[in-house]
Amino acid sequence: MDNLIKGDKHYWEMVIGLEVHAQVKSNSKLFSSSSTKFGSSPNSQVSLVDAAMPGMLPVINKYCVEQAVKTGIGLNAKINNYSVFDRKNYFYADLPQGYQISQYKYPIVGEGKVTIDFKDGTSKDIRIVRLHLEQDAGKSLHDQNPSKTYVDLNRSGVALMEIVSEPDIRTPEEAGMYISKIRSILMYLDTCDGNMQEGSLRADVNISVRKPGEEYGTRCEIKNLNSIKFIKQAINYEAKRQIEILESGGTIEQNTMLFNTATGKTRPMRNKEEAHDYRYFPDPDLLPLKIPEDDIKLIQSSIPELPDDLKNKFIETFKLSNYDASVLTAEKQTSDYFNDAINSDPDLKNFPKIIVNWITSELFSLLNKNNLDLKNSPVSAKNLGQLVKLITSNEISGKIGKDVLEEMFTSRKSAREIVNEKGLKQVTDQGEIEKVIEKVISENSKMVQEYLGGKDKLLGFFVGQAMKETKGKANPKILNDILKSKLIKKN
Ligand code: ADP
Ligand code: MG
Numbered sequence: 001m002d003n004l005i006k007g008d009k010h011y012w013e014m015v016i017g018l019e020v021h022a023q024v025k026s027n028s029k030l031f032s033s034s035s036t037k038f039g040s041s042p043n044s045q046v047s048l049v050d051a052a053m054p055g056m057l058p059v060i061n062k063y064c065v066e067q068a069v070k071t072g073i074g075l076n077a078k079i080n081n082y083s084v085f086d087r088k089n090y091f092y093a094d095l096p097q098g099y100q101i102s103q104y105k106y107p108i109v110g111e112g113k114v115t116i117d118f119k120d121g122t123s124k125d126i127r128i129v130r131l132h133l134e135q136d137a138g139k140s141l142h143d144q145n146p147s148k149t150y151v152d153l154n155r156s157g158v159a160l161m162e163i164v165s166e167p168d169i170r171t172p173e174e175a176g177m178y179i180s181k182i183r184s185i186l187m188y189l190d191t192c193d194g195n196m197q198e199g200s201l202r203a204d205v206n207i208s209v210r211k212p213g214e215e216y217g218t219r220c221e222i223k224n225l226n227s228i229k230f231i232k233q234a235i236n237y238e239a240k241r242q243i244e245i246l247e248s249g250g251t252i253e254q255n256t257m258l259f260n261t262a263t264g265k266t267r268p269m270r271n272k273e274e275a276h277d278y279r280y281f282p283d284p285d286l287l288p289l290k291i292p293e294d295d296i297k298l299i300q301s302s303i304p305e306l307p308d309d310l311k312n313k314f315i316e317t318f319k320l321s322n323y324d325a326s327v328l329t330a331e332k333q334t335s336d337y338f339n340d341a342i343n344s345d346p347d348l349k350n351f352p353k354i355i356v357n358w359i360t361s362e363l364f365s366l367l368n369k370n371n372l373d374l375k376n377s378p379v380s381a382k383n384l385g386q387l388v389k390l391i392t393s394n395e396i397s398g399k400i401g402k403d404v405l406e407e408m409f410t411s412r413k414s415a416r417e418i419v420n421e422k423g424l425k426q427v428t429d430q431g432e433i434e435k436v437i438e439k440v441i442s443e444n445s446k447m448v449q450e451y452l453g454g455k456d457k458l459l460g461f462f463v464g465q466a467m468k469e470t471k472g473k474a475n476p477k478i479l480n481d482i483l484k485s486k487l488i489k490k491n
Contacts, residue, residue, distance in 0.1 A: 003170045004212060007243040012209045014239050015216050016175050017167035020182055021160050022192040023136065023200040024067045030135050030159035031058030031101065038198050042141075042152040050157040052096035057285050060085075064159040065289065067191040068108050068133050069299050071161055074185045074306055075128050077112025079296050083132075085286045088278045094138035094151050102162075104280045107132035108289065114165075114185070115308060116177040117326035126178050127166040136160050161192070167206065167216065172232035179203055179228060184307050184330045202226040207235055208252070209242045217242075218252040222259050222266055234259040238266050310335055318342075318352035327360050333374045334359070337381045344385030351392050358388055362402060366409050379408050387415035395419065396426050400472055428475045430482070433466075436474065437483055440465045451487060459483070 004011040029036060032049035049056045072079050084106040087099040109131035117123045138156040142149050163182060169175050183201055186192040193200050203226075208219035220238060225231045237259075242252055254272040259265075282288075305313075307329045314325040314335070329335045341355050342348050348355060363384065367377060387408065391401045396419055407418045419425055427433060440462055441448055451458040462483055467474055 005209075005239065005243070007247050009247050010211055012239070012243050012246075013212050014170055014172075014235065015167045015208045015210060015219070016169035016171075016235060017206040017219075018163075018165045018169065018175060018178060019204040019206070019221075020163040020165075020179060021136075021202050021204075022071075022163060022182070022186055024064045024133075024159035024161055025190060025192050026061065026064050026067060026159060028061060028063075029157040030061050030064050030133065032157055034157065036158050038195075038200075040154060042150070043154060046153040046156065050096075050153055052098075058101065058283075060286065060289070061159065064133065065108070065291070066299055067159075068131065068161055069291065069296060070189050070303065071163075071186060071191045072109030072112065072131055073296075073300055073303055074189045074191075075109070075112040075114060075131065075163070075182075077128055077131065078110035079291070080106065080108055080110055081291050081293065081296075082106060083108040083289045083291075085133075085283045085289070086280045087283050088134075088280055090278060092137065092140075093149065094140045094153070094156070096138070096153065096156065100135050100137065101283055101286070102134035103132035104275070106288070108291075114178060114181050116174060116181050117311075117322055118177075119323050121322050123322065124168075124174070126168045126174075129164040129166055131161050131163045134160050134162055167208075167219075172235040175205065175235055176228045176232055179231065180330060181307075188304060188306050188332055190304075196226050196228075199226050203231060205231055205234060205238075207238050207242075209239055209246065217246075218254050220252065220255050220257050220266075221272065222257045223269065225259060230259060230261055233264050234266055237264055241266065320352055320356060324353070324356050324360075328356060331374070337374055337377075337384075340381030341385040341388070344382045345389050347392070348385055348389060351388060354392060355385070355388050358384060358401075358405070362405055366406065370409075378410070378412050379405065383408060383414050390415055390419060394426060394428065394475060396424055397472065397476060400424050400426070424473060426475050427470055427473045428478060430478065433470070433474050433479055433482055434486075436466050436469045437462075437479070437486055440469060441486060448487065459487075462487075 004013055026036060028034060029050065032047040034047040034050055035045045037045065049058060069079055083103055085101050086104040088102045089099040091098060107130040112128035113125045114128060115123050115125050136155050136158040138151055138153040140149050140151055144150050165178065169178055183194045187194040196202065202224055205222045205225060206219045208217040210217045222234045222238060225234055238257065245252060255268040256270050256272055257266040258269045260267065310329040311325040314320050314328060315322060328338050338355060338359060341359070342352060363377065363379060367374060387401060387405060390396045391398055396404065404415050404418050404424065407413070408415060444465065447458055447461060463479060466479055466483065
């Protein structure tokens with residue numbers, strides 16, 4: 001039931017399917033030898049083919065084809081030995097050919113699936129319909145001149161993989177997890193750099209709503225979303241919009257929508273076009289693509305360990321939960337970091353879960369706050385391992401550990417250095433703690449009477465006072481034990 005949203009009159013379920021556009025990681029374009037480098041000066045990477053000069057002929061880039069096959073294998077999908085490039089005709093200023101070379105009836109990759117893992121330990125498969133190769137268009141720049149639109153063709157002809165899912169997704173969170181998983185797989189495969197900010201990975205989101213158990217409703221498609229946050233926002237907004245229309249007796253028009261990132265709202269861009277509007281036909285300049293089984297086998301043998309394999313290995317080796325293991329393996333840099341941390345000290349092998357927590361909650365939140373990535377983390381894996389070792393060996397408390405981590409983050413010093421410099425070592429000396437407790441008891445005799453009179457809750461107060469007295473350094477267990485024994489003795 002928690003997948004449902006409540007309208008004014010009914011409960012509704014979202015039905016979502018994603019078309020992910022992933023830029024193929026390749027030095028040159030799909031049908032020309034121009035560079036694909038991001039951020040170069042406008043129109044500096046445009047060959048005569050990319051500019052669609054008359055008489056130019058496309059030549060297929062073998063490497064891009066191999067990258068698509070690799071990706072298909074990584075998505076557990078069927079690789080088609082035979083595929084065809086078609087012309088998808090439409091008119092737009094940043095599309096000099098007047099058509100996009102894409103694949104329609106015969107895509108290079110067929111049905112596959114991707115697994116997403118939930119916090120509660122369950123998983124779900126999202127089915128992939130297909131993956132096809134196509135050219136990217138150029139870019140229209142509307143904000144360079146008040147009265148003109150400029151066109152930059154650097155992106156024109158860059159290879160894209162369009163990965164189409166079945167409408168198996170039911171919530172904005174699932175949509176986010178699905179695209180994260182795709183991104184993760186592609187990055188492990190090294191077939192896409194996964195950079196959503198630069199637009200290397202973006203998605204069109206199809207969404208409809210229905211009453212549970214009913215047939216799928218009419219969908220709208222929200223174009224070109226390049227962050228997971230926007231994908232979720234757009235889905236939420238669009239679902240609400242559709243529910244309001246349906247509950248007031250209206251019908252949904254199948255529109256293509258744009259999402260305004262500033263207002264968080266969607267608005268219609270155009271009526272949904274049908275395939276026949278594009279007048280698809282096989283590109284006469286290109287032969288059908290035939291990939292022999294042996295070539296596919298060769299590519300198969302080059303596939304590296306993928307996130308799901310690594311996840312299962314982590315579950316087995318470290319007895320981690322499915323969810324923890326999936327978070328750790330989502331990005332290769334995270335699993336590498338974890339490996340480096342846990343291998344930095346032999347004793348740490350016994351505390352994998354604690355290391356996971358320090359990485360995925362404490363360190364990640366510091367990185368987030370500072371807009372940093374794990375690969376430029378000021379805290380090295382080895383130093384994080386050392387911090388966890390100090391905690392698990394009871395030299396410092398977990399609470400002080402958090403302060404130490406923050407200090408490590410800003411000063412780049414090691415945990416040991418900070419603990420020594422600031423004298424943060426946990427006090428485990430019985431006698432020393434006893435002294436502190438006696439002081440607290442004698443200074444709060446009224447409270448002590450109340451506690452002994454049955455006000456159990458006051459124990460926390462004494463613990464707090466004693467902790468304050470030791471600047472948080474007392475070992476909590478020893479402190480509690482002594483405190484309880486002292487307070488009973490008085491009775
Ligand atoms: P088109 O070729 O017109 O884009 P497709 O059938 O290929 O249409 O579907 C495009 C995307 O829309 C797919 O990701 C699919 O999962 C999704 N989709 C199809 N029907 C629905 C629906 N009723 N609600 C939400 N998404 C849908
Ligand atoms: Mg489509």
